Amino acid sequence: MTLNLAQSWQDALDKVRTWARLNSPWLIHYNSGSCNGCDIEILATLTPRYDVERLGVKLQGSPRHADVLICTGPVTRQSKDRLRRIYEQMPEPKFVIAVGSCAISGGAFQGCYNVIGHIDEVIPVDVYVPGCPPRPEAIIDGVVKLLQKIGKQ
Amino acid sequence: MHTNEHTQKAETFIVPIGPQHPALREPGHFEFTIEGEIVTAASVRLGYAHRGIEKGTESRNWVQNLYMLERICGICSHIHATAYCLGVEQLAGVEAPPRAQAIREMVAELERTHSHLLWLGEAAHEAGFETLFMYAWRDRETVMDILEALTGNRVNYSANLLGGVKYDVTGEQASKIEQGLDYLEERTRHYLDVVTSDPVFIQRTRGIGVMTAVQADRLGVVGPTARASGVVRDVRVEAPYAAYTAFPITPVLAQAGDLEARFVVRLRELFESYGVIRRILANLPPGELVLKRMPRRIKAGEAISRVEAPRGELFYFIRSNGSDTPDRVKVRTPTLCNMASVLTLTVGRHLADVPMILVGIDPCFSCNDRGLVLKRGADHEHWTWDRLRQIGLDYYAGERGSGGVGGTSISPAPLPPCPPALLTGMHV
Structure with a gap:
């Protein structure tokens, strides 16, 4: 959003924006070829035991409403274009969390012919959460690390 | 698995669902042809999680x-x-x-x-x-x-x-x-x-x-x-x-x-x-x-x-x-x-029942995406069995030849002609 404002107003607006972003990051989840393990752990993170919604995090249906893209799995040839498209549909500023070993390195599927590789070969990644699959605590930690990173910017 | 020829009439409308959709936890693509609220035809395209x-x-x-x-x-x-x-x-x-x-x-x-x-x-x-x-x-x-x-x-x-x-x-x-x-x-x-x-x-x-x-x-x-x-x-x-x-x-x-x-x-x-x-x-x-x-x-x-x-x-x-x-x-x-x-079951039902019927079988796309369903030829997003097989062969031949790893350098083989509306589920 570009507005012609005086510098002081612009600074104040940026502050409010960062504050809002830190308090309610909306997530969109895309599985680009994962085994499901990470996906069910992401869902477990949203449900009562771990309840990441208490941090203001909400899982979103549409890329156009999302701040954070949470990706699982290696990138397959079929889903590469779709992953890039979802990323491009998200409004700026946008952040990406890669969840699981496959999203980081291709994991167990390294060398399979339909696997292109890891997420950051296709889109830039901000936070990596390792594990096969990562525990919900680790995913929460990843979200918190991302929020800290946004706060510092 | 079958595919339906979509006959475009004035009152029909195709609702695409997926591969990224709130009702789907995993990538899969469905197309439901609806007349009003009633589904008249359904087709599915799988293979987004096909890893080989x-x-x-x-x-x-x-x-x-x-x-x-x-x-x-x-x-x-x-x-x-x-x-x-x-x-x-x-x-x-x-x-x-x-x-x-x-x-x-x-x-x-x-x-x-x-x-x-x-x-x-x-x-x-x-x-x-x-x-x-x-x-x-x-x-x-x-x-x-x-x-x-x-x-x-x-x-x-x-x-x-x-x-x-x-x-x-x-x-x-x-x-x-x-x-x-x-x-x-x-x-x-x-x-x-x-x-x-x-x-x-x-x-x-x-x-x-x-x-x-x-x-x-x-x-x-x-x-x-x-x-x-x-x-x-x-x-x-x-x-x-x-x-x-x-x-x-x-x-x-x-x-x-x-x-x-x-x-x-x-x-x-x-x-x-x-x-x-x-x-x-x-x-x-x-x-x-x-x-x-x-x-x-x-x-x-x-x-x-x-x-x-x-x-x-x-x-x-x-x-x-x-x-x-x-x-x-x-x-x-x-x-x-x-x-x-x-x-089969979604045809004749309300569109609102579709997610429930789909979830009724407890679908798991990462399991079934060793299979591939082919629908139409010319679309670049539809991969034929021949093409996939050729990619597999080239991939492993390249790996043996150069000793390289990773699949990024291999360019996909050109798309071979595909019979129109191929109705088969191909298992890869």
Whole structure:
């Protein structure tokens, strides 16, 4: 959003924006070829035991409403274009969390012919959460690390 | 699987769903042709999660494959490993010790518990019953704790080894499991009560997606989806494997064939699982966990291994040429068998019922995406079997030639002409 404002107003607006972003990051989840393990752990993170919604995090249906893209799995040839498209549909500023070993390195599927590789070969990644699959605590930690990173910017 | 020719009329409209969609946790693409609110045709395109695992097995040794095949599906990982181990043991002419077989069955039933509770939550979510979703997932954490205590991981527990299992059950763990089962049994009884008596929920399930026994047979559906239509199709009963002879289960059936019956069957199956886990814990056979010696090279031959995954029959074909890697591994997963029923049952229903009917088969795309459905030719996003095969061949030829790894440098082969509206499901 570009507005012609005086510098002081612009600074104040940026502050409010960062504050809002830190308090309610909306997530969109895309599985680009994962085994499901990470996906069910992401869902477990949203449900009562771990309840990441208490941090203001909400899982979103549409890329156009999302701040954070949470990706699982290696990138397959079929889903590469779709992953890039979802990323491009998200409004700026946008952040990406890669969840699981496959999203980081291709994991167990390294060398399979339909696997292109890891997420950051296709889109830039901000936070990596390792594990096969990562525990919900680790995913929460990843979200918190991302929020800290946004706060510092 | 079939495809429908979309005849564009003034009042018809095609609703695309996926591959990224709030109602889908995994990538899959559906197109529903609707007239008003009524679905008149349905088609599916799968393959977004196709990774080339079956071909990949041929470049890994027997032990490495165990870990990759376990990751075909994160929800039913143990049963994939069990099917593979049973097949390889059959080829090698060995059998895991009785204690290992019993532990395999116990972990498989714990896995079924977590899978069915997960499904209950997902299905409730699709019906808009968020409270049930949250409660089911809260209670599912009990069985996740049990699995973690037994094996050290919540998902992909990796309990199997070729020739046995890795983890034993101690007395302390057994009493923890018993406590967990008591709690889950009480909760499951409550959920069974909810899904059969909540008037709003019943409106979304009773009489919807009805599949008769004849239809179920003709569509070749498997697992709880078939059993909810009164078809006895359960490998645990028909061809007992692991320890199912010593610790049998009774198949749970329902006759109605609608969505409600699928809820009832899956929930009542949980009681069977709790019962059999308790029986195993009380009568765990003594002895070794794993064979003293398991050959690194497996004798040449072919083996078929069938097991009952939470979603239905899981089928493994394994061929060995006597080396330390398999010659061919073919996997057939239950979701692909059940997918045809979604396309059939949604036609003639309201669009609003579609997510419920889809979730009724408990779809798992990462399992079934070793298969590929071809729909139209010219679209670049549709990959033919020939093209995929050519990519596979080029990929491995390139790897051998240059010694390089990673697939980024290989450009896909040009798209060969594809017959219009190819109606076949290709298995890769």
